[in-house]
Amino acid sequence: MQSFYQNFKLGVLGGGQLGRMLIQSAIDFNVDVHILDPDEHAPCRNLAKKFAIGKLTDFDTVYNFGKDCDVLTIEIENVNTDALKQLQKEGKKVFPQPEVIELIQDKGRQKLFYINNFIPTAPFERVENKTAVAKMKQFLPAVNKLRKEGYDGRGVQILRTENDLERAFDAPGILEKLIDFEKELSVIVARNESGQIKAFPVVELVFHPEHNLVEYLFAPAEITEQQSHRAKEIAEEVIKRLDMVGLLAVEMFLTKDGEILVNEIAPRTHNSGHQTIESSYTSQFEQHLRAILNMPLGPTGSKIPAAMVNLLGEDGHQGMAQYSGLEKILALEGAKVHLYGKKYTKPFRKMGHVTIIDQDVDRLKEKARFVKDNLKVIS
């Protein structure tokens, strides 16, 4: 176990809502958190022991920030991994390891990793540019993804018919068979330095039809015992094969044939684990700390079923954020509001989330719908 509670500095690349909730959790362990973020108004600005402003993709910025820390972690994948490798060479602990981050930064390499390790995933082809995609009519309908810098729905688009080939990305990417799935699932799994592995229960995601962002989720997912077992087994296999230390979110498809395929992975705390704060014995944020500081991992069982609704900036609204309907949600039994400390809203910006807990799953869904319909971030 890392001696973490006296004169210890955890450095985090990224100071958004994930960093913010990580700090909320780190307080309980006396862990001092240092944050690096390019945005002087980032959600962590007032909560970090030290808040440094700088580019996460710049070698010197990341290296100089990291030199002063004992352990380094990330809350976003788009960071300078060369600097992290150098810091690792100089004896710093970096979790997830820079090699894992690099693998995940590149969706082409990510897919090859699945193939090489017998992890079930959708069939795909690597494509160099638009011209290459144009030759693959037979592969449609497909999902065209940029190899690099896709994040939060950016760099991903569906090409259904020949006409869509027109707007294929003109950059290195992949073309993935569009899966006609039954459900989208996610499993968050943790691994510490000693090799202990624990997965949280499977959750079921519902995406916004246009914006490729999780709109709401339910935990536990309504799937068979066997499917749940299989999904967790796959997540555990992925983190083991990556030889990764930290938290990993594994997003999956449950196909209409009952097969489970890995869609994407993120080596960090994840939107699909926010409900663990209220509903699990251990939150994903505490679990991440336990993993990277080599503490024993916490139990991942649920105290109570939960739903989570993302609070996205309303379309057509840009400016100082107002939370319309907030009082109604505060009066809703079992609803827990999390605002992310962002002063300004813009369309589809993640401004907060609401977790709803309830012993009754139907009531849970009803309440999630109520939150979705009544709470709006406007300007």
Place this chain on the structure above:
Amino acid sequence: MQSFYQNFKLGVLGGGQLGRMLIQSAIDFNVDVHILDPDEHAPCRNLAKKFAIGKLTDFDTVYNFGKDCDVLTIEIENVNTDALKQLQKEGKKVFPQPEVIELIQDKGRQKLFYINNFIPTAPFERVENKTAVAKMKQFLPAVNKLRKEGYDGRGVQILRTENDLERAFDAPGILEKLIDFEKELSVIVARNESGQIKAFPVVELVFHPEHNLVEYLFAPAEITEQQSHRAKEIAEEVIKRLDMVGLLAVEMFLTKDGEILVNEIAPRTHNSGHQTIESSYTSQFEQHLRAILNMPLGPTGSKIPAAMVNLLGEDGHQGMAQYSGLEKILALEGAKVHLYGKKYTKPFRKMGHVTIIDQDVDRLKEKARFVKDNLKVIS
């Protein structure tokens, strides 16, 4: 409802662990917390949006700190209420109200308040000094309390026999009949500006035999339905009669005759409510924020039974704190460690607490004992 999530400042007098956990909760509402505390190393020092160092009992210090805030609250009763009254006169919201804080600062007035409002409490006499106590042999065994500045077990002592009269406090105080109680209970109750009132379930306290500090507690208390109802009813009656806004902890005795008597009250978040963070739909810290910002109060039901063990500095140890046995506790299913960010330990200093949750009450008690026996704060 107070508009709390943009350009809003909550001022808190006191920056100890209660302020720290309040900040953890305030993060979710985008509430900026300003802290005033005399100790530059106070647990809130790195987490407050603004951390001011100064005496809480000094008029100018409190007044100048408060001028800059929108709403003011406390995490300790020993504060300058004249400054708070002045701020209130100038239009600031101060919750709990200064008049309530004054009443509670004075244990003599507190007891009179119970009598005047038909709140059941132990028989007592007011005493001016040691000489006055010496004349009250017939009243023994009794508890001798200083009227003012008692806190965390200080200013309270038991006088059992005539020989003990020797060490009676030589200052204004009260002499209270020693109650031969069955159990000590606590109810935390909240009231918002609109007058909505909600009580948390009754908890059962076990005190350290010598140091008059809560050693551990169980929630819910093992008492009859009727006793539980009565305890909550009394707590609600007290907050209503005080006309108070905020959170109130009401500590009570359950006598051997099954009667419930109010022992002491604290107009703030309280050690006997820490388990609400993990076990309740709403934590006491969020409930306090909801009350003082006039939001709807949150539901107070339990997700799961809980125990809470205070982590006190080990006797004979003074200096840089070390947490011996921590790894064992981190591996204990259902245990959640809260450290308070205090660099130095001293005998019986509150350094943290551990909440344990478990569906099975016997296992809960066993685990509480395990924590008590295995986790030690040493130097």
